[in-house]
Amino acid sequence: MSGSLHDVKNDIWMKTVVIGIALLVVGGLAYGVMSVGIASMKHHAWEDTIIPYENAHDHYVEASDEFATADKAWEDAGRPASGEVHDEREDALEHYEHAFEEYDHAEHAKIDAHLSYLTWKTAGITIALMMVVYASFYLVAGFFNSIQPDDDPYAHDGDHEEHHGSASPILMASGILLFMMGFPGFVDTCKAVLGLDYAADYGGFTISVVGFMIAIVGIGNWWREDLAGHHEQVALGQPFGGQDIRKAGMWIFLMSEMMVFASFFSSYLRMRTEWCTQWAVDSGRCVGPADVVTASDLLRHDIGTLLPGAINTFALIISSYTIVLALKTAKDTKWTVSDNKLMAKLFPTRKKAVRNYLMMTLALGSLFIILKLIEWSHLVAEGFDINTQAGSIFYVATGAHGLHVFIGLLVMLFMIFKADTVGYDEKNGRGIEYFGLYWHFVDLAWVAIFPAFYLY
């Protein structure tokens, strides 16, 4: 029998309320600095490139017309190798080439300035929204838990085999159901509030918000139950006899997740075999020009455009390793402070080391979401939106993956809190191990998605 019980007073949860407020401040600052401050400077810089671009464009069109006229005259004159007509055509050609170079340069400058603006704007909004969601969980769940009467973990007369059934998952699922029911109305209302041409649906909006709150309370209650700890239940039946039920359950859950991603992947591959993409042209599978543009066509040809995806790949691998280190540290009864001064400062005690490794995992996962949305904003700006077959499967597959990352981050919020308060050790470290399975699976799914959608 593993697991552990802790006599945790519920007022400990007030700490999450303070953290929630701090997160809101961080989100507000990120929004202010990035989306308002830097993004507005970048917006001015972008606006400054528009007039030179339009001038260069007009100049290019003019030079193009001049060259067309000169070329026609040269053709009509019987393509002379010298003389006035020939010289005029040469001058027009030189002028045209120069104008094209200027236009190309101005266009790239305009695109770069626009993407730079989008980068800062999207980063600020994403961080702010993430902090609002993180804070919602900490504030609502923390406040709800802090006002609950204290439980007595030893109130079952030592009956360690007692089933610790919980209504929290049902509460959470009901909340998610309501949230999804009202979600279209929620989106329409948000769009209407943002000034877009949509009719607000306040009924749907309210259902969605209420559902979200119920889901948070369900999750919060689950957190509270887990914080106090419980004995690990062992499966009695086959085929998992003798194994921890939570671990077996996690693997069966991952099995279903694998099917979800496999269906996205197979849909993509099936469509891809029919498309005449640049890759298919290069491999001789169809005759060019390519008539389908994939996300990888826009991303892989330049290291700058591939960079967010590439950094995300490394971020997920590093985060997989940091969570392994958190588990290893939690289990290590002989853990000692490092001789290295920096490491000793970062990881001063075993308890803080586990917490800090989890915080690093959270930071890397958050970076993943920020870069993902920056990359999406760039793709949409380049015209690659969800209204095409290639865009639809790209955004659905990578979006589903991003959603999994984000859900993992929400779970990690609780794990960080638990690591900071009760702490993880060799007795209750299995919580990290089982969550780690999910987190590694998310990394594993990215191992298939990244080459298929970004490099192929």
Added chain:
Amino acid sequence: MGEHKLYAGKDIYFWNFVVLMLFTLLEVGAVYVSGLSVYTVWAILIGVGIVKAYGIAAFFMHLKGDPFIYTRTALFPVLFVALMLWGIGLSNPDSILGLPDWCTPNYDWAYVIE
């Protein structure tokens, strides 16, 4: 599980992490190496993907060393993935017309209707 065994002073998780990072570099780099055919790049991407998937599943997810029932659980959906890939192959015109010669010995092409 071998997690306590040290290799050059570091545990298996560290070396798995290093291998994953290096193979990711190789994966990204393969696209930028000029002169490689698309088939070579494809082979590299698939090969690197298999190595990375094995590294994550075997070491980070502890399948290597855990009871075999977990590996069986993880492999179960692979059967469906294989079936889906088979379906992709069968539903594509190239599954008949694009097969290489060695794959269609003594094939009677009179049956193929384009």
